Amino acid sequence: MSKLKSNLIAVFCITALIGIACSSEESDSRQNEAVDFVNPYMGNISHLLVPTFPTIHLPNSLLRVYPQRRDFTETELFGLPLVVTSHRGSSAFNLSPYQGSEGELNSVIQYSYDLENLTPYSYSVYLDELQINVDYGISHQSAAYELQFEKNAAPYLIVNSEEGELSWNGEAISGYQLLQNNTRVYLYLLPEDLPQVITVLEEGVLGEGNAAKGRNATLVAKYPEGTKKLNLKYGISFIDEDQARKNMEREVSGKSVSEIQSMGRDIWNKALGKIKVDGGSMDDRFVFYTSLYRCYERPVCISEDGRYYSAFDGAIHNDEGRPFYTDDWIWDSYRAHHPLRTIIDIKKEEDILNSFVLMAEQMDNFWLPTFPEITGDSRRMNSNHGVASVIDAYRKGLGNFDLEKAYEAAKGAITEKTLAPWSGKPAGELDLFYKENGYIPALYEGEEETIPEVHSFERRQPVAVTLGTSYDQWCLAQIANELGKTDEAEFFTKSSFNYRNLFNRETHFFHPKDNEGNFIMPFDYKFSGGMGARGFYGENNAWIYRWDVQHNIPDLINLMGGNENFVNNLDVMFKEPLGMGKYHFYAQLPDHTGNVGQFSMANEPSLHIPYLYNYAGQPWKTQKSLRKLINEWFRSDLMGVPGDEDGGGMSSFVVFSSLGFYPVTPGLPIYSIGTPFFEYSAIDLGNGVIFEIEAEGASSENKYIQAASLNGEEIEGPWILHEDIIKGGKLIFEMGPKANKSWGTNPERYTLMLDSLSN
Numbered sequence: 232m233s234k235l236k237s238n239l240i241a242v243f244c245i246t247a248l249i250g251i252a253c254s255s256e257e258s259d260s261r262q263n264e265a266v267d268f269v270n271p272y273m274g275n276i277s278h279l280l281v282p283t284f285p286t287i288h289l290p291n292s293l294l295r296v297y298p299q300r301r302d303f304t305e306t307e308l309f310g311l312p313l314v315v316t317s318h319r320g321s322s323a324f325n326l327s328p329y330q331g332s333e334g335e336l337n338s339v340i341q342y343s344y345d346l347e348n349l350t351p352y353s354y355s356v357y358l359d360e361l362q363i364n365v366d367y368g369i370s371h372q373s374a375a376y377e378l379q380f381e382k383n384a385a386p387y388l389i390v391n392s393e394e395g396e397l398s399w400n401g402e403a404i405s406g407y408q409l410l411q412n413n414t415r416v417y418l419y420l421l422p423e424d425l426p427q428v429i430t431v432l433e434e435g436v437l438g439e440g441n442a443a444k445g446r447n448a449t450l451v452a453k454y455p456e457g458t459k460k461l462n463l464k465y466g467i468s469f470i471d472e473d474q475a476r477k478n479m480e481r482e483v484s485g486k487s488v489s490e491i492q493s494m495g496r497d498i499w500n501k502a503l504g505k506i507k508v509d510g511g512s513m514d515d516r517f518v519f520y521t522s523l524y525r526c527y528e529r530p531v532c533i534s535e536d537g538r539y540y541s542a543f544d545g546a547i548h549n550d551e552g553r554p555f556y557t558d559d560w561i562w563d564s565y566r567a568h569h570p571l572r573t574i575i576d577i578k579k580e581e582d583i584l585n586s587f588v589l590m591a592e593q594m595d596n597f598w599l600p601t602f603p604e605i606t607g608d609s610r611r612m613n614s615n616h617g618v619a620s621v622i623d624a625y626r627k628g629l630g631n632f633d634l635e636k637a638y639e640a641a642k643g644a645i646t647e648k649t650l651a652p653w654s655g656k657p658a659g660e661l662d663l664f665y666k667e668n669g670y671i672p673a674l675y676e677g678e679e680e681t682i683p684e685v686h687s688f689e690r691r692q693p694v695a696v697t698l699g700t701s702y703d704q705w706c707l708a709q710i711a712n713e714l715g716k717t718d719e720a721e722f723f724t725k726s727s728f729n730y731r732n733l734f735n736r737e738t739h740f741f742h743p744k745d746n747e748g749n750f751i752m753p754f755d756y757k758f759s760g761g762m763g764a765r766g767f768y769g770e771n772n773a774w775i776y777r778w779d780v781q782h783n784i785p786d787l788i789n790l791m792g793g794n795e796n797f798v799n800n801l802d803v804m805f806k807e808p809l810g811m812g813k814y815h816f817y818a819q820l821p822d823h824t825g826n827v828g829q830f831s832m833a834n835e836p837s838l839h840i841p842y843l844y845n846y847a848g849q850p851w852k853t854q855k856s857l858r859k860l861i862n863e864w865f866r867s868d869l870m871g872v873p874g875d876e877d878g879g880g881m882s883s884f885v886v887f888s889s890l891g892f893y894p895v896t897p898g899l900p901i902y903s904i905g906t907p908f909f910e911y912s913a914i915d916l917g918n919g920v921i922f923e924i925e926a927e928g929a930s931s932e933n934k935y936i937q938a939a940s941l942n943g944e945e946i947e948g949p950w951i952l953h954e955d956i957i958k959g960g961k962l963i964f965e966m967g968p969k970a971n972k973s974w975g976t977n978p979e980r981y982t983l984m985l986d987s988l989s990n
Contacts, residue, residue: 265503266496268520271349274872275303279821280833282872282881283525284319285349289495290502290527291556291579292371293535294467296322298347298356303869308356310339310391311365311376314467316416316605317558323408323416327389328363328378328461336432338391338449351524352495368491372478372535373466377488380459388452388461389432390420392443397450399429399441404450405472411606414542416467419475423462426452462488469533469540469605470547478535502527505575506890510910510929517867519889519908525882526571530559530583533605542607543600544593554579556586557603561620562612563835563880569620570894571883573627574914574956580624581631587617588633591640596657598644599637610655613692613769614699615644618706623897625713626988627953638710642719645703649684652692652769656684661691664746669729670697673743673751673767676759690761694733694741695769698779701730705782706898730780731790739791739800740777743767757810757829762819770822774804774829775836781896784846785982794847794978801843804829805856825864825873832864833874838884839895842903848978850949851935851970854906857888858934861908890914891924891964892951900953901984904946904975906934907964914956922956926964933966936974948980 271285281302288295296312299322312322327340346357354367362381368374380386390397390404395415397406403422407415431440432449443449454461466479483491503523508516532554533539539555540547548555556579572580590600590608599618602611618641625634649656650665661682665671671693674680685691705727711720735742735750743751751759756773760766768776777800780787788797807829809816817824825832830840841860844852864873865885876882887893891907907926914922939946942960951962 264496264500265507265520266351266499266524268516269351269499269503269524270517270521270867271351271524272303272869273517273521273867274870274876276869277872277874278824278833278870279817280824280875281319282874282876286315286528287349287351287354287367287369288528289352289369289371289498291530291532293469293531293533294369294372294374295528295531296354296367296369296374298349298354299325306343308342308344308358310342310389311367313374313418313420313465314416316410321393323393323410324406324418325389325391325393326376326420326463327391328358328361328365328380329387329389330361330363330380330382330384333387333437336387336389336437336451337435338389338432338447340389350496351499353492366488368483368488369495370482370491371532372468372475373464373482375465375483375486375488375491376461376463378461378463380461383457385456386454386458386461388422388426388454388463390450390452392418392448394446395448396444397442397448399450399452403476404452405475406448407472412542413545414469414540414606416469417472417475418465418467419472419479420463420465421476421479422452423464424454424458426454428453468535470535470538474535474538481536499524505915506886507913507915508889508909508911510926511889511908512931514867515889515908518861518865518871518885521867522865522882522885522889525876526568526879526886529564529878530556530586530603531605532556541590541593542605543590543603546593548589548593553585554582555589556583557590558605558878559583559600559603560611560877560880561601561603561617562614563877564883565616565619565623565897566835566838566880567883567887567894568879570623570897571886573624573629573953574916577629577917578631581629584621584624584629584637585632587621588636588640591636591643596643596647597640598648598655599640601644608655611653613652613689613696614650615641615648615703616699617641618645618703618710619897622706622709622713623894623900625710626898626900628957634710635714638707638714641703641710642707645700645707650696650700651682651684651686652696652765653686653689654684659684661685665697665700665729668732668748669726670732670744671700672746675745675751676761676766688762688765689769690765692765692767692769693743694767694773694776695779697733698730698741698776701727701780702782704729709898727782728786730783731786734790736790739796740773741779742773758819763822764820770820771831771834771836772820772823772829774807775823775831775834775840777804778840778843779836781839782898784843784895785978788847794849797847798844798849798852801840801847801852804840822874827860827863831874832860833881835877835880838881839893842893842895842905845903845949845975846978846981848976849972850904850975851972853903853949854935855970857905858931861885861888862931891926891962899985900988901981902951902953902956904936904939904949904951906936907966916957916959920957920959922959923961924964925961926966929964929966932968935967935970937965937967937971938974939964946980947975948977949975950981950984952984 313324468475708723
């Protein structure tokens with residue numbers, strides 16, 4: 232493989248793919264490193280949503296920043312960021328260097344800019360009208376700016392808190408910004424050189440003072456004329472200002488910006504280097520490593536010197552020697568993001584699941600979180616899929632978290648909390664109906680909602696909730712079995728078939744029913760349900776939720792009348808037209824983008840669908856579909872992500888699929904085989920154990936598997952076990968340009984695997 236690698240590097244210049252002029256003098260050694268294949272601009276603009284931000288951060292770290300602008304095409308920056316507290320948030324604090332008339336000072340300066348260069352660990356930009364060079368390096372909880380001024384005028388540094396308090400103590404600026412749920416983020420900013428004077432800026436007017444409080448609290452530091460360079464270091468904290476200072480001193484004191492950047496680069500190469508790939512196109516590599524970089528954006532470790540602030544109870548806790556993680560959008564991440572860590576980051580995944588249990592203990596009700604953020608559990612989306620990550624990890628041999636507590640917390644979230652989407656209220660009338668009838672009842676179009684726990688915009692999402700809860704109850708049943716709770720396992724196993732209650736045997740769709748058991752009629756599987764189809768589904772229409780039975784695909788095949796009908800229904804989905812112009816379609820279904828027919832590549836409930844052909848005896852169609860979907864919708868350019876990426880939720884699908892396998896059913900330690908994008912891949916499992924994947928000749932043309940073997944033994948069906956990966960070994964594919972329609976067509980391998988796992 233080394234000859235292939237050197238040939239590729241000789242032909243291509245890496246940075247050409249991200250629109251930055253490249254030098255022929257760049258060293259091959261630099262180009263060989265994984266972080267150089269990361270393009271943070273990939274997906275920064277797209278069809279409707281904003282899929283990604285060019286985020287500068289270290290893996291799973293508390294401090295994250297990105298340039299503040301409305302979108303990538305914006306011609307102005309809004310100051311310089313100091314900390315971004317959420318995946319889509321604005322900067323909690325803002326830094327604005329300035330030279331010019333004091334009468335034009337503002338809390339946040341809008342800059343014309345040029346020569347922006349951004350990597351996962353560094354940022355530089357030229358503020359061209361003001362002629363200021365900016366260089367930035369980041370650590371886990373602290374960072375540093377180096378500012379160079381070309382003009383001789385007196386420089387100003389403007390520090391702003393959108394809603395909070397700032398003060399100057401003669402040495403540093405410190406303060407806080409108030410976030411939601413009484414959560415505060417604290418700042419300690421230390422300039423290397425002391426300013427001449429500190430003033431307060433209020434509504435554009437400078438005034439005496441060294442403290443500001445309230446909306447747009449702003450301090451201004453003025454430096455002497457002729458000052459050419461200013462260096463700033465700062466730390467942040469969710470505990471207090473003193474801890475922010477300690478974080479800064481521990482991580483960046485005594486280090487230059489370039490030294491901090493070099494350390495960050497090494498950290499990223501270590502994280503991304505857990506998976507090495509060779510072969511494939513240059514774009515394949517950029518898409519792969521950029522996707523892997525996105526998988527380290529969330530959740531974030533908020534432990535600071537052995538303590539952390541928890542917004543789940545508003546208290547500061549000792550972390551007892553284990554990092555505490557939050558900001559995990561589980562509805563998106565349970566599908567592939569959590570499973571990826573069960574391979575490449577086992578200890579971190581155990582700590583994350585342990586954090587889930589701690590969150591449940593800290594909240595008013597002992598319920599597993601559904602959407603834990605920096606500011607607490609927002610209870611967004613539908614269902615309670617944290618339970619899937621718990622059983623998935625346990626079934627794959629992970630421990631070091633309390634399974635019994637996790638089970639009780641998950642059971643509480645599913646049986647005591649309301650199933651109504653976007654709500655943390657206790658179970659009510661809707662939930663009682665589900666327990667008695669096995670489905671969530673739907674309202675007719677125009678029928679008034681009377682149940683108080685139902686969100687006014689998100690609505691009931693009755694099909695999505697019924698299907699999602701069926702899967703959650705299957706997960707509960709698996710944990711109950713592991714804990715020896717036989718009666719509960721039997722109860723939840725029976726409940727896991729509740730999806731059948733909404734299956735329309737005439738149409739083969741999951742069809743909403745009213746409270747008397749009648750299918751809602753008339754009904755349109757594309758457009759019924761209003762905005763985002765939320766009256767019946769959720770963000771996606773019936774064509775996507777048709778396949779939302781991850782835990783029992785053989786039964787779904789039977790419901791549809793067997794393999795032939797199942798495959799035909801899949802084929803029709805990819806061919807079915809939108810049914811109206813794109814303008815009207817996306818006006819109603821803005822999350823349902825990245826379309827191939829009615830299939831949506833842009834939303835997480837779709838991710839497992841291309842793999843379903845495997846279960847009905849036609850894996851060659853899985854191979855064909857995956858190459859088409861990823862090549863068309865994931866590219867190393869500004870529009871290279873088809874929809875909301877969700878901080879790793881979608882990128883983890885790309886990572887798995889590029890390697891050639893995917894966890895269709897979190898909770899089962901089985902992976903469904905797709906098609907490898909690289910001729911060689913190696914996963915470092917730790918302790919010297921490597922899992923290798925060889926696929927000689929793999930390419931966009933040679934996408935079809937002709938034969939496969941695992942450690943020298945022929946694979947007859949398109950699945951492998953987690954234990955086959957985690958103990959190391961070699962998976963070999965023979966690839967070709969035309970489908971081998973007889974390979975992997977025996978579904979008995981899947982049945983045998985299920986049987987072996989239950990014994």
